[in-house]
Amino acid sequence: MDQRERDVGWWVRVVLDGWCDRPGPRYRRIAAALTDAVERRLITAGDRLPAERPLADALAVSRGTVVRGYEELAAAGLVGRLQGSGTYVRSPRPREEPGRVREDPAAALLRRRLAGAGEAIDLSLSVPADTSHLPSVTGVDLLADARDHGLHPEGTLRLRTALAAHLTDRLRLPTTAGQLIVTSGTRQALRLVAEAVAGPGRTVVTGCPTSADLLAALSGRGARPLTVAADRWGLDAQAVLRAAARSPAPVVYAETAALPAARRETLLHTARRTGALLVEDLARAGLVLGPDPVPAPPLAAADDGVVAVGSLSRMLWAGLRVGWIRAPAPLHERLLRLRSVHDRAPGVPAQTLATHLLRVVDEPWSEARRAVLRGRSELLLGLLARHLPAWRPEPPAAGLSLWVTVPVADSETYAHLAARYGVIVAPGAAHCVDGRHHAGVRLSFAEPPHRLEAAVDRLAAAWEHHTRDLAATPVPAPRPPRPARGSGPSGG
Secondary structure (H helix, E strand, C coil), X not given: CCHHHCCHHHHHHHHCCCHHHCCCCHHHHHHXXXXXXXXXXXXXXXXXXXXXXXXXXXXXXXXXXXXXXXXXXXXXXXXXXXXXXXEEECCCCCCCCCCCCCCCHHHHHHHHHHHHCCCCEECCCCCCCCCCCCCCCCCCCCCCCCCCCCCCCCCCHHHHHHHHHHHHXXXXXXXXXXXXXXXXXXXXXXXXHHHHHXXXXXXXXXXXXXXXXXXXXXXCCCCEEXXXXXXXXXXXXXXXXXXHHCCCCCEEEEECCCCCHHHHHHHHHHHHHHCCEEEEECCCCCCECCCCCCCCCCHHHHCCCCEEEEECCCCCCHHHCCEEEECCHHHHHHHHHHHHHHCCCCCHHHHHHHHHHHHHCCHHHHHHHHHHHHHHHHHHHHHHHXXXXXXXXXXXXXXXXXXXXXXXXXXXXXXXXXXXXXXXXXXXXHHCCCHHHCCEEEEECCCCHHHHHHHHHHHHHHHHHHHHHHHHCCXXXXXXXXXXXXXCCCCC
């Protein structure tokens, strides 16, 4: 059952059935019933518990009773509680061998990609599988702009002009060439922005799941990531407002390709009210898969203080290694100084090819591309429903991949097994800094239909293997949460 379909009645009838017959104070009976549900895998990592007041009303107890029960579970490490985001089931920490450090999820994913190169079907990359979809650009002279040393800190003027026209005409973001810095992709763009604005101690509000490029950019910088809930449309903007109000001038990172208008307005209001710096990721813009593909104007169109980043990797081809930053003047200069210290713009031939591709991409080509991606996403959803009915996929709103909730405590173990069966998937742990999405798996639908069919066959075989292993593993007997100090024989 989808999380959104789980009303309070479901929790009372199914999860908490018989709670009042348990021994001890009422708050501890509630906690014990929820503990049993976790251990029986009736509810899994990432599931959000009901709000305290509605659950208290349904159980005919005081709100304080439910609050105390949730506090018992939090003390036992079974749930997490985030202000503004509710109470959710935590991922249990895997048992580690003494002296062994668990591998970083992003590093583990890279290792699986390298090991499976050339043989495995890689569904972990949210980019086109090849170049067969690209428009024809015959007769291109890749050295047409090679009349000087080729070192252009901002990128070639021709590419920046073509990018500005694309942003203005296609994405409804009025832009000039002088506002843009060409990068080697979104990851480099975010790394430069993070170095410029996300120093030690500064809060960076982002979603769960979020971009792995953002997490890589923040790694080791001392910034304080703060996550809020996100769905297929984007951030929970009200949760962002609450989080930003508690932090001095935070950075807010938002992927806005499919973000509804009301959430956009809330994010802009948040920036005005709290002094937050909005960093808008437009990498999926132009790939909205809903019935109305016309994108809403980006946040940066309404506020020149917004920093926008993006790349051509999803729309065109990741092999171009071309991205961009659109930043206000003072930050633009600082980003250029940082760029000169660390690296340079992509090579001139790549920039020349990107320029020509942008010039020939038109609306009929874009709509045809979106139609292909819609068809492949529907195919993948149908294959998952047929072969993996226990999985809970979320239809995508934009881009080339979708998220699936798998009934496991931590999808990292399954991801390792899937790689052995010849499919690379991205586990939720590589896209979230807290424990709410560890049961998630991201699957790309950019591959051709026959490859998607083969991939799901392999995933189903790996899942059968995984469930056999689970069935052979003894389930520990249910245990009550740790007693609270000074607790009496009865509770509120």
